[in-house]
Amino acid sequence: MLVSLTVGKVDAGVAVLLTEDKRLIEFPSILLPPDIHSGSIVDINVSRNTPAEHRANESFAHLQSAILSTFGNTSPSPPVLRCRNATQTSVVLEWDPIDLATAELRSLSLYRKGAKAGNIPSGKQSTKISGLALDTEYTFHLVLRTSAGQYASERLTVKTHKMTDLHGITVTAGVMPSQLKDSLAETVQRIGAKMIEGVRIDTTHFVCTEPRGLDWDKAVEMSVPVVVPDWVKGCEREGKIIGVRAYYLDADPNKRTIGPSAQQQQQQDAGRSGQN
Structure with missing residues (x-):
């Protein structure tokens, strides 16, 4: 279709063309002959390019298929939350590496009893929650936010230990005589x-007799209590977890409880009385 248009105004980049019914059309001036000016009449031949249209449609359909196969067939997996260790006042949680598929990570958040406890730094696969109450149940879950949506883990219920439950104690041995280490x-x-x-993150106590070594440095950096082996023996003697203050390396040894516990002493005394 051939259309005749009158040039109304020519700027550096755009020319204003007028139709016979005085409608204005903005047209790239670079596509017009170089010698035109206001009042010039130009003929523009307009036709539909069907082959090019088909090629563009095919290219777009191919692009959509590529996007679907790359981003549409897989999605992120919900986090899998586990309890690595629990003590009287703390819990160490861990999870598998986050599977984002083709999505981008927005955030990973930990929730405690339904309330947000904080965001997890990227790349971490464990965290420690301290300051918990004795012998109390807590519910935790993770929420993964990605460019593909939000995914939550199953809720995990963990109960902190009683004072008499020593299973949560996790010690790392430092520098000490070999016989003492075997006894420990x-x-x-x-x-x-x-x-x-x-x-590690689940180390509850660092046990040693000398303040040196890479593990000792790391324990101090992580604020892990550093105690002497007598602390573990004290827990065994008392049948419960005991305070660490008297068992620090620089603590006064005279303040440490030595010998059988009061309960054991009573049992021994009762045994002697029975023999008499």
Whole structure:
């Protein structure tokens, strides 16, 4: 279709063309002949380019298929939350590596009893919650927010321990005589606690007789209580977790309880009375 238009005004980039019924059309001046001016009449041939239209449609359909196959067939997985360790006043939670599929991470948040406890830094797979109450149930879950939507983990119920439950104690041994270390391992096993290599997020106590070594440095950096082996023996003797203040490396040894517990002493006295 051939259309005749009158040039009304020519600027650096756009020309104003007038139709026969005085309608204005803005047209790129670079597509007009170089010698036109206001009042010039130009003929523009307009036709539909069907082959190019088909090619564009096919290209767009191919792009949509590529986007669907790349981003539409997989989605992020909900986090899987677990309890690594629990003590009288703390809980260590861990989870599998976050599966984002093709989405982008927005945030990973921890909730305690339905209330947001904080955001988890990217790349972390564990966290420790301290300051909890004794012998109390807590419910935790993770919420993963991504560019593909929001995904929540199953709710995890964890109960903190009683004072007499020593299973949550997780010690890392530092520098000490080998015989003392062997004795420590036996005591840890008897009370049902755990002894691990290296200082980790679930290390509850660092046990040593000398303040040196890489593990000692890490324990101090992580604010893990550093105690002497007598602390573990004290827990066994009392049948419950005991305070650490008297068992710090620089504490006065005279303030530590030595010998059988009061209950054991009563049992021994009762046994002697029965023999008499």
